[in-house]
Amino acid sequence: MWIKPKYLFHENLVLTNYPEIDDLIREYGGDILESERFKRAEQVTHHGTTSVAQHSIDVARYALMLCIEQKKQGKKVSRRDVVRAALLHDIGMTDDDISNMVSARKTYAHPVRSALIARKEYGANLIQVDAIRKHMWPLYAMPPSFTAGWILIDADKFCSVREVTVRNIRGGADTPVTLSD
8 A cells, every 4th residue: 555544644634525635646646656756755744843755745635635726617627737737745854964954954945856856857847947946935935836736835834834734733753644435
């Protein structure tokens, strides 16, 4: 199984109306989820207590939910590009020189490193690389060039704020929950 239960969205944000999301993540990003680098991401802390791997899967799940809503509105966006960009948007944080940086420097350095890794190790296309490189907009000077990038920004900010807020409210780590059968 590619997506372990500990990676599923946290309580109060169960996506019960979209059962196809996990299947799409497996279909489009299974190679990423099974890669050694992504497995290392399980050990890298992000936003205080969440792992880079868990954060990336949460972002992919929420981004797919946004894609489904876009489709209902008649807008077309590649779910494959969105999933792969979401899973890889913070993968550069698995490199020691990035993960050990002071937070402010990390903010600017990790999108570039993540985009390079995505292209070199996972064959990311132009849309995916653009979304990954620009996912920190408006801190990054240029906005995304494609819809997939805007979806990634929305999903990443939503999940990031939620992770930090939950940690501060509860005073501890997020507690991932599994979806019931």
